[in-house]
Amino acid sequence: GAVVSQHPSWVICKSGTSVKIECRSLxxxxxxxxxxxxxxxxxxxxxxxxxxxxxxxxxxxxEKDKFLINHASLTLSTxxxxxxxxxxxxxxxxxxxxxxSYEQYFGPGTRLxxx
Amino acid sequence: xxxxDQPTEMTATEGAIVQINCTYQTSGFNGLxxxxxxxxxxxxxxxxxxxxGLEEKGRFSSFLSRSKGYSYLLLKELQMKDSASYLCAVRxxxxxxxxxxFGGGTRVLVKP
Numbered sequence: 001g002a003v004v005s006q007h008p009s010w011v012i013c014k015s016g017t018s019v020k021i022e023c024r025s026l027x028x029x030x031x032x033x034x035x036x037x038x039x040x041x042x043x044x045x046x047x048x049x050x051x052x053x054x055x056x057x058x059x060x061x062x063e064k065d066k067f068l069i070n071h072a073s074l075t076l077s078t079x080x081x082x083x084x085x086x087x088x089x090x091x092x093x094x095x096x097x098x099x100x101s102y103e104q105y106f107g108p109g110t111r112l113x114x115x
Numbered sequence: 116x117x118x119x120d121q122p123t124e125m126t127a128t129e130g131a132i133v134q135i136n137c138t139y140q141t142s143g144f145n146g147l148x149x150x151x152x153x154x155x156x157x158x159x160x161x162x163x164x165x166x167x168g169l170e171e172k173g174r175f176s177s178f179l180s181r182s183k184g185y186s187y188l189l190l191k192e193l194q195m196k197d198s199a200s201y202l203c204a205v206r207x208x209x210x211x212x213x214x215x216x217f218g219g220g221t222r223v224l225v226k227p
Contacts, residue, residue, distance in 0.1 A: 032213060034214070034215075041222075042219070042220075043200075043217045043218060043219045043220040044158070044217045046214065046217075049214055093157050093158075097213045102146055102163060102165075102206070102213065103148075103160060104213060104215060106157040106158050106159070107157060108156065109155075109156065109157045
């Protein structure tokens with residue numbers, strides 16, 4: 001149980017375009033989803049916390065207009081990187097949690113490369 | 116805010132023991148996690164400590180001292196496949212929704 005999927009697993013896009021990444025909890029309802037970014041040889045940096053049906057809470061320094069997060073249902077959250085630039089190239093990982101569990105369940109990650 | 120420190124890299128020999136330390140400062144503590152992450156993959160859960168003491172799970176053990184703001188992850192009988200990054204993460208009791216803050220990670224290299 002507690003499986004989280006991400007789609008796509010990798011994507012290459014041109015500078016200036018937008019990319020949408022999906023995060024799904026497959027066998028449970030996630031009251032909260034988290035989006036992280038990880039640059040090479042660095043740790044996970046939390047970008048935003050997303051609760052179903054409400055606006056995401058962004059961490060300091062993360063542009064909410066550039067990284068659009070939608071958590072429309074208890075099993076799906078999306079992250080859209082708008083007007084992507086090469087410096088946005090990174091590994092994006094989502095995780096999901098429920099009120100009943102202390103644990104966050106991580107998705108397999110999405111490798112974004114902006115050319 | 117939170118501040119989490121762990122060593123950047125450690126090297127050990129196959130079959131040996133390695134201890135990865137993590138110190139933290141937090142405004143509100145509500146649990147400490149250890150994750151393993153292989154390159155290019157998502158983190159996988161190893162352990163969770165919320166009370167002081169040692170939690171043992173097979174070859175992996177984790178210890179917590181809340182008064183000292185200190186934890187360690189102990190890896191015994193090291194195997195080559197244990198070469199990975201190990202992430203210490205603290206949950207903030209004052210943050211909504213189980214928010215975690217991660218340390219920088221410790222890259223462990225296991226040599227034959």
